[in-house]
Amino acid sequence: MYFLFMVLVIAEENRVSQEKWNDKIDYLYYSYQPIVNIHTGATLGFEALLRGWDDAGFSSINDIFNQAYEERVLYSLDLHLRSLAIDNFYKNPAFLSLKLFYNLDNRVLEMPDYLSGNTRKILKRDGLHPNNICFEISEKHEFASYQTTHKVLQDYKSQNFRIAVDDFGAGYSGLTLLYHSEPDYIKIDRFFIENINDDSRKKFFVSSVVNLAHMMGITVIAEGIETADEFYICREMGCDYAQGYLIQKPQVKLSELKIRYPFVETLTRSQSRFVDGDGEQIFREMNRIVPVQLEATTEGILDRFRNDHKVRNLPVVNVGGEPLGLLRGDDLKKYVFSRYGISILSHKSTSEGLESLLFRPPIIEVSNSIENILELYALNTEMESVIITEDGKYLGILDSSAILRILSEKQILIAQDQNPLTKLPGNHSISKYLSEILEDRDCGGKICVYFDFDHFKPFNDAYGFRQGDRVIRLFSDILKENSEIPKEFIGHIGGDDFFIGFSLEGTRSKLILEEVHNIIERFRVDVIPFYNKNEQENGYIVARNRNGRIKRHSLLTVSAAVLHLKGLPADCTTEIISERIAGLKKEAKKSPGSIVYQVFRAESASGGSPEL
Numbered sequence: 001m002y003f004l005f006m007v008l009v010i011a012e013e014n015r016v017s018q019e020k021w022n023d024k025i026d027y028l029y030y031s032y033q034p035i036v037n038i039h040t041g042a043t044l045g046f047e048a049l050l051r052g053w054d055d056a057g058f059s060s061i062n063d064i065f066n067q068a069y070e071e072r073v074l075y076s077l078d079l080h081l082r083s084l085a086i087d088n089f090y091k092n093p094a095f096l097s098l099k100l101f102y103n104l105d106n107r108v109l110e111m112p113d114y115l116s117g118n119t120r121k122i123l124k125r126d127g128l129h130p131n132n133i134c135f136e137i138s139e140k141h142e143f144a145s146y147q148t149t150h151k152v153l154q155d156y157k158s159q160n161f162r163i164a165v166d167d168f169g170a171g172y173s174g175l176t177l178l179y180h181s182e183p184d185y186i187k188i189d190r191f192f193i194e195n196i197n198d199d200s201r202k203k204f205f206v207s208s209v210v211n212l213a214h215m216m217g218i219t220v221i222a223e224g225i226e227t228a229d230e231f232y233i234c235r236e237m238g239c240d241y242a243q244g245y246l247i248q249k250p251q252v253k254l255s256e257l258k259i260r261y262p263f264v265e266t267l268t269r270s271q272s273r274f275v276d277g278d279g280e281q282i283f284r285e286m287n288r289i290v291p292v293q294l295e296a297t298t299e300g301i302l303d304r305f306r307n308d309h310k311v312r313n314l315p316v317v318n319v320g321g322e323p324l325g326l327l328r329g330d331d332l333k334k335y336v337f338s339r340y341g342i343s344i345l346s347h348k349s350t351s352e353g354l355e356s357l358l359f360r361p362p363i364i365e366v367s368n369s370i371e372n373i374l375e376l377y378a379l380n381t382e383m384e385s386v387i388i389t390e391d392g393k394y395l396g397i398l399d400s401s402a403i404l405r406i407l408s409e410k411q412i413l414i415a416q417d418q419n420p421l422t423k424l425p426g427n428h429s430i431s432k433y434l435s436e437i438l439e440d441r442d443c444g445g446k447i448c449v450y451f452d453f454d455h456f457k458p459f460n461d462a463y464g465f466r467q468g469d470r471v472i473r474l475f476s477d478i479l480k481e482n483s484e485i486p487k488e489f490i491g492h493i494g495g496d497d498f499f500i501g502f503s504l505e506g507t508r509s510k511l512i513l514e515e516v517h518n519i520i521e522r523f524r525v526d527v528i529p530f531y532n533k534n535e536q537e538n539g540y541i542v543a544r545n546r547n548g549r550i551k552r553h554s555l556l557t558v559s560a561a562v563l564h565l566k567g568l569p570a571d572c573t574t575e576i577i578s579e580r581i582a583g584l585k586k587e588a589k590k591s592p593g594s595i596v597y598q599v600f601r602a603e604s605a606s607g608g609s610p611e612l
Contacts, residue, residue: 021073027056028064030085031250032257035101035221038235038242039367041264042391045099045134046257047243048085049250065105075111078104083122086133090126092254097320101164104135109152116155131320134162137181150180157182160318164221168209178216184322186213188239190224197229203237210238214376215383217325217360219392229482231267238372240365266505267486278370281406286388286396291315294324305329313385313397316358321393325358326385332357362386366395370406377403421469422476424492430499433489434574437501437565445504446488447512450561450581451475451519453496454589458543458553463530471530471556472496478522485515509564513597516560520594527556559588562597 032046050061058064068074082102089100108114123130135156153163164185165177169192178186188206196202206222213220222234225244234242247261292301294316304314313326362376366388377383377400385399417428437446453475460468472495479490479498489501502512528536535541540552561584563577580600588596 021068021077024056024058025077025080027052028081028084029252030088031252032089032254033243033250034248034257034261035099035241035243036247036261036264037365037367037391038222038231038239038264039268039365040391041261043098043257043259043261044241044392045101046089046095047101047136048089048103050081050103051250051252065107069105069107069110072111074105075108075114078108079118079122082119086122086126086128089254090128090132092257094259095254095257096128096132098259099132099134099162101134101136103166104137106137116152117159119161120159129319130160131162131318131322134164134185136164136166136187137177137183138166153181162322166223169205182216183218185219185221185241187221187223187243190244193222193224193230193234193244194226195230196233197227203233206234206239207237211376214238214362214364217323217363217387219363228267228486232482235268238368238375262505266488266503278368278406278410279366281409282366282368282370282388282398283395285402285406286398287402288396289313289315291317291323291394292327293317293319301327302332305332313359315387315394315397317394323363323387323389323394325360326387326397327357328359331359363389364398365392366390370403370410373398373403374407419492419494421472422492424476424479424490424498426492426494430489430491430493431574433491433501434577438568438572438574445509446565447502447504447509448563448565448577448581449500449502449516450493450563450585451479451498451500451558452561452585452589454557454559454594455541455553456496456556458541459530459556462541462543467530471527474526474530475523475558478519478526483515483518485511509597513562513595516562516595517593520558520560523556523558531555557594559585559591559594560596561585561588562595564597564599566599568600 028050029052030048031051032048034046035044036042037044050064053061053064056064058067064077065074068077085102086100089095119133120130123133137153157163162185163181163183164187165181165183166187167189168178168186169189186209188209192202192205196206210220219240220238221241221243222230222239223243225231225234225242225246227246230244231242231246242264247264248257251257289311292304292314301314304311312329314329315326316324318324361383362373364373364376364386367390373386376386383400385397388395388398417426418424419426434448453471456468456471459471475496475498476492479487479500485502485507487500488503489499491499491501493499502515504512531541535555540554542550543553544550561581563581563584565577577600580598584596584598588594
């Protein structure tokens with residue numbers, strides 16, 4: 001009787017609790033924040049972020065889940081929120097190919113009503129695939145049992161859901177959770193991203209996490225990026241995806257969300273050290289083996305190895321084309337050449353799943369640098385190959401010999417084109433940059449700036465080539481400095497001539513002209529200490545001119561020819577653009593402000609009147 005009484009009491013408490021929560025959940029809704037490819041700006045998916053907790057009477061988001069946990073209704077609340085986040089997000093048909101990142105409170109596993117399969121029912125109702133959903137698990141709450149957690153997460157993964165470890169590095173036991181969860185993604189906590197550009201210890205931590213993750217075939221997301229400097233460092237460290245206010249703040253209106261953020265691609269090109277990617281060489285050298293899905297028949301997989309002796313490793317992907325790992329020929333030899341291999345492997349795949357035979361090599365975006373890939377090999381000499389992806393989708397496999405070929409070729413090309421004094425790309429790279437502009441004639445606008453020193457020869461003659469080289473390096477350093485207006489390309493034409501390319505994506509020509517003026521003024525001031533005291537006070541130098549006569553020369557300055565490329569005609573070439581810039585350079589030297597600006601329109605390409 002006592003037992004029956006307690007059951008009735010608990011049931012009544014649950015009913016009252018559910019009624020209380022029903023009044024609160026009507027206030028809750030979701031906003032969504034993009035997670036984008038750190039190289040291209042293509043959107044991987046959006047994280048669902050809960051809102052309305054204050055109107056519902058809670059002090060914080062954590063307060064919602066803590067109360068639900070204490071009252072033992074956490075799982076039923078979570079199911080309601082999952083349905084809310086999924087139903088609302090996928091109202092937009094454009095998002096059907098994107099992922100929804102949903103924060104999963106690991107304490108739901110402790111709830112008495114927890115039951116596997118409910119999320120699949122929600123998705124089936126909406127005509128969605130489990131591959132659309134990525135559950136984010138966090139270290140913020142300690143797991144009651146890693147054995148149970150591992151079992152549940154493996155159940156999620158076997159249903160084709162994706163798993164991400166959220167807030168990595170900020171919780172109880174990140175490495176333990178990483179080991180047991182075997183996630184598809186790691187999200188590095190905002191603490192390690194904030195001001196990482198000024199913190200060498202954070203750089204070391206993030207670099208170590210990225211290398212560890214890639215060694216395990218895990219994709220890295222840097223979350224909480226708010227500044228361009230943080231973005232640059234995370235990209236340089238090898239992070240694959242970015243999330244944060246710099247890209248976009250969380251949005252409630254789905255119409256405000258994009259499937260690609262061009263601003264990110266502009267950022268990746270805004271500093272010279274990021275201009276040269278290795279994607280073209282990697283794409284050329286990689287082995288584009290046709291992948292299989294885990295649902296493929298065992299006999300079909302074995303036949304691939306039997307019939308194609310060039311295939312040493314067979315890539316495995318999910319229904320979305322994302323790589324899951326490799327089936328290695330060495331691991332399957334005993335099945336391929338065994339009389340009973342098919343029946344043995346079929347039994348194994350039935351009882352354990354082909355996942356038990358999967359090997360997870362590093363998974364790297366094609367837009368990554370070959371140096372980052374080589375670094376992974378240096379950490380593990382037993383590694384045979386890496387999987388190459390584009391926007392998270394499988395492209396091919398790159399082995400060690402291909403990596404060495406790419407690296408060797410790149411070093412030769414860099415040595416041939418890089419200016420030895422400033423380490424900036426030279427004429428070949430500048431021509432390539434202009435060619436890329438011509439390939440996208442409706443790009444919306446680019447601004448090319450040609451810088452040329454004024455009065456450099458008298459200075460060089462008076463102070464010598466060594467001091468002249470120092471002045472050239474000074475100007476190079478000024479160009480390389482970060483600013484609010486990102487530089488898409490920086491080049492050194494040679495001698496005292498430099499080139500900068502700006503994109504008008506997200507900015508205005510007026511702001512770029514102000515940036516050019518700031519560069520000119522900065523050089524004018526910073527070069528003064530290179531003169532002796534008398535010349536600094538006089539404001540001139542006495543030296544021979546080009547005709548050999550002694551005369552006064554002003555102190556060093558720099559002129560800028562600014563060409564705004566807009567709506568380029570079909571017959572325009574890099575030579576025409578170069579000639580136009582060279583002509584403007586002469587005008588800039590005569591200009592009082594040392595700047596000449598010209599809009600280069602279609603009608604002015606073949607000799608028509610330019611618009612000034």
